[in-house]
């Protein structure tokens with residue numbers, strides 16, 4: 001693995017009342033040690049996962065709208081507010097990698113079309129379904145020793161493709177020594193063996209077990225008690 005530590009440089013922060021320092025998990029961040037090739041960020045919507053992932057991408061000099069170091073294109077709101085305030089410690093340093101944002105994938109696909117190269121399954125990403133395009137990206141662009149920062153990669157993937165994605169991830173981790181940091185809500189992806197899961201809930205970033213995640217507990221309960229669960233929710237006054 002490559003990225004070992006993320007530190008918030010508190011001396012440079014003048015106020016904790018504004019985004020991104022007002023987010024509880026960021027406000028309370030001191031340093032985060034990474035000790036596994038696969039780290040998941042989990043937490044409620046708005047708990048700060050994307051904010052931190054984007055800041056890491058910014059420090060990696062990846063395009064914060066999505067892409068690697070050589071993907072230069074502009075979209076609105078792609079600047080990172082936190083990137084200037086964190087410090088990354090590497091051993092060894094790696095520059096290869098990719099930042100995937102589901103929400104701006106369309107712009108990335110357009111950018112790839114303008115390059116006129118066809119490394120993504122032989123046809124424009126725009127001519128593939130959302131899930132197919134994501135999968136082309138994983139299969140064709142993710143290679144070699146690198147750091148891959150993925151924001152909700154499950155967004156476009158069927159359960160079967162999520163499992164297939166885990167296979168790609170596994171090969172990259174095993175054979176190429178790659179590192180992944182993935183913000184996700186998917187109980188399937190979170191099940192990857194031996195990954196570290198960092199929760200952004202309760203105002204701090206803490207390591208938790210798979211079985212402790214809401215994703216696991218809620219999904220399990222739902223699948224085992226679907227009718228009762230839905231009755232309770234839908235008939236609640």
Ligand SMILES: Nc1ncnc2c1ncn2[C@@H]1O[C@H](COP(=O)(O)OP(=O)(O)OP(=O)(O)O)[C@@H](O)[C@H]1O
Pocket residue numbers: 019023043044045046047048049050051052183200
């Ligand atoms: N550019 C911004 N300006 C102000 N507030 C922002 C900005 N971007 C995000 N926020 C706020 O910061 C908080 C954290 O957002 P973030 O996108 O990091 O959450 P998240 O954990 O990734 O959520 P989700 O699971 O919904 O993707 C949210 O309350 C959000 O509204």
